[in-house]
Amino acid sequence: MSKTPRFLVKVFLYQIEPEIWRRFSIPATATFKQLHDAVQHSMGWEDRHWHEFRHGKGKRLLDVIGPDHEEVEKGDNFQEESTVTLKDFVGRRHFPIRLLYRYDFKDEWIHEIAIEGRTEEGEGDLPILLEGERACPPEDCGGAFGYMAALNGDLMWLDDGYDPARFDPGKVKFTKRRRRK
Numbered sequence: 001m002s003k004t005p006r007f008l009v010k011v012f013l014y015q016i017e018p019e020i021w022r023r024f025s026i027p028a029t030a031t032f033k034q035l036h037d038a039v040q041h042s043m044g045w046e047d048r049h050w051h052e053f054r055h056g057k058g059k060r061l062l063d064v065i066g067p068d069h070e071e072v073e074k075g076d077n078f079q080e081e082s083t084v085t086l087k088d089f090v091g092r093r094h095f096p097i098r099l100l101y102r103y104d105f106k107d108e109w110i111h112e113i114a115i116e117g118r119t120e121e122g123e124g125d126l127p128i129l130l131e132g133e134r135a136c137p138p139e140d141c142g143g144a145f146g147y148m149a150a151l152n153g154d155l156m157w158l159d160d161g162y163d164p165a166r167f168d169p170g171k172v173k174f175t176k177r178r179r180r181k
Contacts, residue, residue, distance in 0.1 A: 004029070004124070007025065007116075008023065008116040008118070008121065010113070010116055011042065011043065011113050013109065013137075016147065018134060020135070020137070022039075024038060024174075025121045025122040026086065027086075029087060029125075031083070032066075032082075041173070044135070045109075045136060052073065052102050053081070054102065063077040063079075064079070065079045065080075066078075095116055095117040096114045098113070098115075099112075100112060104143075107140065108143050108144075109137075110144075128174070129169050132167055132169055132172075135164050135166050
C-alpha cells in the first residue's frame with residue numbers, strides 16, 4: 001500500500017511573543033477548507049468566526065481563498081476554499097510557500113502559514129500534529145494587542161486556569177467537523 005502524498009505545514013501567530021506555533025502534516029489532496037479546520041484544531045480555536053487565506057506576490061496579498069460569504073473580502077482573485085486543493089495550489093512552486101490566514105475579522109488574528117515541503121510523516125486522510133509551542137489565546141480576547149496586554153498584567157481578563165506556556169500536543173485531535181455558523 002502506497003502512502004498518500006502529504007505536505008508539512010507550519011502555522012504561527014503574528015504579533016505574539018514568545019511565538020505560538022504548530023507544525024503538522026496534511027494530505028496533499030486536502031482542500032483549503034480542510035486546511036482551515038486543521039489550523040483551528042491545532043491552534044485550539046473554536047471556529048466561531050469568519051476567516052480567509054491571502055496570498056500573492058511580494059507584500060501585495062490580494063488573492064483570497066475562503067468561504068463565499070459577504071464577510072470575506074474577495075480581493076482581486078477569489079477562490080472558494082472547498083474547491084481548491086493544496087496540491088493544486090502548490091503546483092510547481094518552490095518551497096517554502098507562504099500565505100496569511102486571517103481569523104476573526106474583529107479581533108484580527110493573523111497567522112502565517114508556511115507550506116514547508118513534502119513529507120512522508122503520517123498517513124490517512126486527516127492531518128497529524130507533529131509539534132508546537134505555547135497555548136493558543138482564548139477566543140474573543142481582543143486580538144494580539146488584547147492578549148499581550150493581558151499577559152503583561154495591563155488587562156485582567158485571563159482565567160486563573162489559563163497557562164500561556166502550556167501546550168500538550170497529545171490533546172490535539174483532528175476530526176472532521178461541521179461548520180457551526
